Amino acid sequence: MEPQPALQFNDTFIAFASKSNLQLRKAYWLFKAMHSPTSVKFLTTAAQLSLKLHLPVDWAIKATVFEHFCGGESITGCEPTIEQLAKYQIGTILDYSVEGKENEAEFDSCKFEIIHTIQKAKGDKRIPFSVFKVTGVIRFGLLEKVNSKAKLNPTELAEWGRAKERVHAICKAAHDASQMLFIDAEESWIQDAIDELATEMMVEFNKNKPIVFNTLQMYRHDRLAYLKRSYEAARTGKYWYAVKLVRGAYMEKERARAAEKGYASPIQPDKASSDRDYDEAVSFCLEHIEHLAFCSGSHNEQSNLELAKKMGELGLEVNHPRIWFAQLLGMSDHISYNLSHAGYNVAKYVPYGPVKSVMPYLIRRAEENTSIAGQMGRELGLLTKEIARRKL
Numbered sequence: 298m299e300p301q302p303a304l305q306f307n308d309t310f311i312a313f314a315s316k317s318n319l320q321l322r323k324a325y326w327l328f329k330a331m332h333s334p335t336s337v338k339f340l341t342t343a344a345q346l347s348l349k350l351h352l353p354v355d356w357a358i359k360a361t362v363f364e365h366f367c368g369g370e371s372i373t374g375c376e377p378t379i380e381q382l383a384k385y386q387i388g389t390i391l392d393y394s395v396e397g398k399e400n401e402a403e404f405d406s407c408k409f410e411i412i413h414t415i416q417k418a419k420g421d422k423r424i425p426f427s428v429f430k431v432t433g434v435i436r437f438g439l440l441e442k443v444n445s446k447a448k449l450n451p452t453e454l455a456e457w458g459r460a461k462e463r464v465h466a467i468c469k470a471a472h473d474a475s476q477m478l479f480i481d482a483e484e485s486w487i488q489d490a491i492d493e494l495a496t497e498m499m500v501e502f503n504k505n506k507p508i509v510f511n512t513l514q515m516y517r518h519d520r521l522a523y524l525k526r527s528y529e530a531a532r533t534g535k536y537w538y539a540v541k542l543v544r545g546a547y548m549e550k551e552r553a554r555a556a557e558k559g560y561a562s563p564i565q566p567d568k569a570s571s572d573r574d575y576d577e578a579v580s581f582c583l584e585h586i587e588h589l590a591f592c593s594g595s596h597n598e599q600s601n602l603e604l605a606k607k608m609g610e611l612g613l614e615v616n617h618p619r620i621w622f623a624q625l626l627g628m629s630d631h632i633s634y635n636l637s638h639a640g641y642n643v644a645k646y647v648p649y650g651p652v653k654s655v656m657p658y659l660i661r662r663a664e665e666n667t668s669i670a671g672q673m674g675r676e677l678g679l680l681t682k683e684i685a686r687r688k689l
């Protein structure tokens with residue numbers, strides 16, 4: 298195999314090749330505004346309130362955070378983003394980001410929308426994965442009850458049957474379209490129920506190739522062991538194990554709940570432990586790549602570099618069909634674009650939905666970019682570097 302040039306992420310020419318000067322400046326000001334926790338708090342509260350009062354603020358949100366972090370308000374609206382990413386060999390993962398729904402009509406409509414994303418992706422190389430959150434199609438309280446192993450009453454049992462049917466319909470649609478599908482990971486107190494559903498779906502739909510991917514959050518101290526168990530179960534059950542590895546998005550919430558309810562926190566004692574398990578999980582997947590498929594969902598430069606380096610050490614081709622890298626739209630373009638430039642398989646979540654409905658997602662992005670000093674500083678630093686480079 299040809300030796301690969303060393304991968305690096307600080308080439309801002311490649312990282313921002315898709316951005317016009319105006320887009321670059323807008324991104325710079327956006328990240329600058331998100332730098333201050335006070336301004337993020339003020340702006341997110343003002344935006345939520347204005348939307349609640351039906352004040353015409355949609356345009357302002359659309360022209361700023363929405364445009365940066367979302368693909369559009371509908372699948373069709375995402376087409377320019379899909380095309381733009383594809384121009385740089387980056388795949389799109391259409392992520393219908395409507396959250397907080399509570400009734401079955403809304404769950405059904407969410408199910409249909411997710412199936413539409415799968416149909417849109419069918420046979421379209423620009424959209425390698427589809428994705429959904431189980432809480433988008435099943436009531437949180439019901440998942441919590443199932444997770445606790447408490448006995449369901451007859452009404453709940455019937456509701457659970459319908460809920461499972463929605464998950465099944467989505468996974469079947471993915472299978473029929475031969476489309477890879479992520480099931481996102483969520484809070485630990487509903488995650489056992491999600492894991493069981495995901496496993497059932499893998500047993501049924503991953504017989505011939507990896508279709509359904511469960512997600513493992515390596516900030517949980519029990520996930521490395523679970524990864525190994527799940528892999529063994531798949532080997533025994535003769536289906537493909539497929540997994541998306543992430544560090545995990547609900548750390549504060551997890552710790553707060555554990556402290557409040559007085560149980561041992563499922564979260565690792567420190568960041569180094571999450572990093573260690575993440576690296577070990579990646580190594581495990583690479584060493585068993587003959588029988589599994591995986592995606593590393595991370596904005597951590599070191600994790601991405603390590604994965605690329607280990608692939609080289611194991612003599613795996615850069616575009617191995619069962620190894621993927623993924624980031625979120627509007628974040629860590631320097632990683633995504635440099636990876637794809639070097640030939641690796643990369644895709645980005647492209648969240649979409651009506652402005653009002655994606656607000657919780659946008660607020661999380663704004664807060665995340667405020668709290669992660671390293672990430673934030675990096676994005677701003679790279680944008681500044683590219684603006685200066687273009688002036689020269």
Ligand SMILES: Cc1cc2nc3c(=O)[nH]c(=O)nc-3n(C[C@H](O)[C@H](O)[C@H](O)COP(=O)(O)OP(=O)(O)OC[C@H]3O[C@@H](n4cnc5c(N)ncnc54)[C@H](O)[C@@H]3O)c2cc1C
Nearest residue numbers: 481482516543544545546567568571594595596597623624
């Ligand atoms: C494509 C993609 C898909 C994703 N899907 C999911 C999903 O399905 N479910 C989900 O929960 N999240 C998901 N995420 C979010 C992800 O879990 C992380 O929150 C986010 O990516 C930040 O982690 P990192 O590896 O990018 O970067 P880093 O900056 O290296 O890591 C930050 C993360 O490290 C962990 N951490 C930080 N401090 C500590 C500490 N003191 N102790 C222990 N751990 C600590 C936390 O998980 C924190 O989010 C996804 C992210 C991407 C890019």
